[in-house]
Amino acid sequence: MKQSVSSMAVQHGLERSDNGRLQTLWLEFDQPCNLACSYCFANGGSKLGDEACLTRNDYVSILNQAQQLGVDSIGIPGCGEPLLPCNQEFTIWFLHECAARNIYVTLFSTGEFITLELAAKLYELPVELMIKGNSLDPEKQDRFVSDPSRSRNIRGYGKARNRAIEILMAVGFTDESRSIAEFGRKSRMALVTSVMTGKDGGPSNYDEVGDILRYCRNRNIIFDCDTVLERGRGATCGMSLQDELQKTKMVELQTIDREEYCNSWPITRSYAGTTCDRFKHHLYIQKFGSIHPCIGSINVVLGYVQTTMLQDAFDNPLMQIIRARCYGGVCGTTCANFSDGICNSCLGRSTVNLNNAFLEKEGYVDTAGCWNFRKNSK
């Protein structure tokens, strides 16, 4: 299996060189979730609609095309909990289908249902586990996955998640030498969070996220940290930080990582520690089959897997605008971070009017910039 070992552990589907080809996919599953995170991009835990979702045959067709095109990385973004007992059969089936095609999977999970037996089974498969990690404190973690406005008060999740972290480490997911030898990866487990502060006394990890970074670095756990994606409940949860607070926190994380762990990275709009480069190698498929540039650009529809081949979606003229980095507005025309290649803007966080009609008419991605703007000298 072709892999790269980054000096600092990041998700498998990031830090790709541009070979002009589709390299990574994210796929949604049609699965329920037992939690009620108020920031969930997928409205997880809510009643599903009547729209027909992808079938097992559709997933096989996607995987066959992916293999043929050389895709080596698939992310399952936590649209539902893939390891909920009623979802496990499908998820394990899918992981085996990926393994048979030499495709590595980035599986987002709450971790709640991970037992020693399940962890041992997962360890043998080419998968990295992206475990929810909003807070290390079990009670506070429970508040992050509850939604009192919908009378959903979750108890006991944080403890179960902490137990899962211990199990995964014991099984070897964070064992650097084994991960490198067996899978070509520095680490195979992440803690995933956005930096968030709830309104009106809601949960906040603003003061804790530096310690979550340390917890990860001290244990060879991937630190997968960003800001709230304002999609689904994330658009209305009110947990996004004001610009100045976001900037202050990212500078703090950058300083901790540099001074305590010798990791140097520039601040960008997407992840702490790296910039998202999916604009050039990626497609996102919703559980209904619609194909999009990424999780944050759902109003750009490149086709439907039931009728559109992945290569055709990737070569769609609208996707070619994105792949060619034809960006206007603040990021595209005036930000030095963009022109220097340090930040690739963010389709889900820094764009304006990102939809088919605008791209067809104007031929570029319009952008609004962000708190990390650095004026271009030209």
Ligand code: SF4
């Ligand atoms: S461009 Fe932004 S929203 Fe899209 S995948 Fe990258 S970080 Fe996520």
Ligand code: SF4
């Ligand atoms: S203004 Fe745009 S390109 Fe510049 S740092 Fe912010 S998101 Fe990145």
